[in-house]
Amino acid sequence: MGKTKKKSRSTLRAAALSQLGIPTRLNTDDSTPQSLNGQSNQPSASAALAAQLSQAGQGDKDQELVASLAHSSAGMRAAAASSLAKLLDSSLSEQKVVKAMLAKDAKVLKALLPLLFDVEEAVRVAAASALRNLAIAGGSEACLVLVKLDLLSSVFGIVGESSMGKKGGGGGGNDSSQDGKKDQLRWAMMMHTMSLLNSVTTNCEKASERFAEQPAKYLQVLFNVLQAAAAQSSSSSSSSSSSSSSSLATELTIETLKYLLVLTDGNDAINALVRRAAPLMQALAALVSSSSNPAIAANAAGILVNVMDEAGASNILSAVVPLFAKMVSVDLGACALGKVGDIQANQKRNQAVLENELKQDASGESSGRKLMAQPWDEPLQQWHWLAQGVQVSLETLTNLCASSGDDDDGGDGDNADDGDDQESKQASHQEQLVALGPAWPLMVQHGVFAALLVSLERSCQHAQALKSGLFAPLQALGVEASALNGVGIDMMVARHRALTLLNNVLCRVPKWIVSQNDMVGKIWVLACRHSGWVLGEQQAFVRSGNNQNNNKKKKNQHKNAIHQLLDEELAASTAVMRTVLRRDLGKVEANKSVFEFATRVIRSSEAVDAEVNCIAILAHVSVMPQFDNLAFVAGMVLVQCAGAPSSSLAARVEAVDALMEMFGDDDRFSDHLRKLGIIDGLTKALPHLQQEQRQRQQQRNDDDADDADGDDGEVELWRIDECVENIPLFIDYLRGRLSRS
Secondary structure: OOOOOHHHHHHHHHHHHHHOOOOOOOOOHHHOOOOOOOOOOHHHHHHHHHHHHOOOOOHHHHHHHHHHHOOOOHHHHHHHHHHHHHHHOOOOOHHHHHHHHHOOOOHHHHHHHHHHHOOOHHHHHHHHHHHHHHHHHOHHHHHHHHHHOOHHHHHHHHHHHHHOOOOOOOOOOOOHHHHHHHHHHHHHHHHHHHHHHHHHHHHOHHHHHHHOOOHHHHHHHHHHHHHHHHHHHHOOOOOHHHHHHHHHHHHHHHHHHHHHHHHOOOOHHHHHHHHHOHHHHHHHHHHHHHOOOHHHHHHHHHHHHHHOOOOOHHHHHHHHHHHHHHHHOOOHHHHHHHOHHHHHHHHHHHHHHHHHHHHHHHHOOOOOOOOOOOOOHHHHHHHHHHHHHHHHHHHHHHHHHHOOOOOOOOOOOOOOOOOOOHHHHHHHHHHHHHHHOOHHHHHHHOOHHHHHHHHHHHHHHHHHOHHHHHHHHHHHOOOOHHHHHHHHHHHHHHHHHHHHHHHHHHHHOOHHHHOHHHHHHHHHHHHHHHHHHHHHHHHHHHHOOOOOOOOHHHHHHOOOHHHHHHHHHHHHHHHHHHHHHHHOOOOOOOOHHHHHHHHHHHHHOOOHHHHHHHHHHHHHHHOOHHHHHHHHHHHHHHHHHHHOOOOOHHHHHHHHHHHHHHHOOOOOOHHHHHHHOHHHHHHHHHHHHHHHHHHHHHHHHOOOOOOOOOOOOOOOHHHHHHHHHHHHHHHHHHHHHHHHO
């Protein structure tokens, strides 16, 4: 469905949280008893496991680790698996643990997998949590191993039994509190295993292929899970344990919907099956219309958009676009500040509970201290659900815009604004929107574009005053740094998706929409200011040393996730600037600071997509009359970029195109041709591009190379071919031009 990929987003956010030491999932460790069968071995097991993992890869130590996971004591097995889960969620140790689990014959992993079927549910929950964290920390490599070990069918079997109320093995007992504890474990187990499925499918396409082997069976399981979670949520007021289970049921619903969202992204066979599953479609529609949880409603709406066909598009879009419009208009920063009152109320409640317990201690009536949640846990969890709803809505709208119509320049017919008849104009405008796809008229009708611009402007303002304007009031209440960092990351993801949506809209929207109320001028100023701010944050982040990584293998696989989020935000904001200039959407004020900003990104930023965008921006502004005196500097930057093998392939190809645009006019910049040495620069660049061309052609012939673009911004082979073909022709043109001057 569309151009943006959901898969990298959730994984990148989880990696960013992990690097800041933030749990990537709602903490459900409290649902695992601290002692089983009267034992309390978790601390010692955790210490022993940490010692074993510190020497991972050594045969005897690996064997000790395997023995810990296969211990005869259920308490020891649960403690070992739980410690493993925590270590896999820590930036300090995750890669060491991943190495241990995937080393040699994956002995450690194979020792963990059977714990999914342990007789004690607490052990099963801990094992599922560890496997889920492995899927995130280990990325595609770990997920491929899990798929090859046939994890999918095993996990679906577990989830299917749990959703039908079959709790599996374990002791009996009629104690109601024990039954409540078991019920919490059952929901925790389903939540962790569904989160595991989601992570594996997000990181490994082969997981979707395995799902497609028995899609009807697996879809029935997912439907049963949604039904069971809905029933649990509706009975949440019966007891405190029921309330705890309801919270897990809500998380389970969200994970199940996220899994379906990934599965239905561009998978025609699965989508056709979902459309025919009337009960599931009705359940999704009900969640969109009636769920009070924004993450649940938005994910359900995204699934409906993914699976819709031409026949059902009108009904589905009429149901989901109003929800998306509401989500787009949310000011996440203001909503976060709005939680201050809730946190204060929780602090007073906790203080009252503590004072009551102290009185009971003094009178000898105490029955033990109650474990209280942090006062900010519930308010910020609710805010996180809101942020998820906003993020999914933005991404779904982005994909709708990206997949609507074939013309990147929008539906701006020459006759759109001609003629004197106002009714004719309006009809023409409506026809333009309809031609772009069925979603566009509804998005205009519900004010999606105007709301997007307002909320994005507020979001960027919050970003630039994050520490003083947003974090300070929360810090004053004692909110932990990890929780604040989670808020910041959620806002980064939302800003990136909002900017991407704005760019996709600008690529296709008819000009008459953005010409209203000086919208283009506002967009241009917003994009320029925010791009400059993100670049400053990016460079400050690098200077601080937060992006240092001594693990060469991990560094080659992906950058520090926080830095990558900044890279993507810079790429999205510069893409908006580029689109405004490319489509000539309206009059913009391009001053020297824009020129200097683009040059700085090209010379210093490691964000490939942002570098490519700024090369195009530099080419656009350099031909503006007010920048004639800076054309030499622009040409020098472009020549250096085109001929530098250290530059990304995408940047070199874009720089060659920009040079042709700048110096392809016989009447301009003739004085700069000899001084810049453009011919020599292009002559040196050509062999390197020809080598890239041969390598890409070889990769295309390689059946195993599905995507060989790597970090080069997905340069298509035809662009490389075109560039290699045009350079000699352009050199001949320049030589002829110089001989005539």
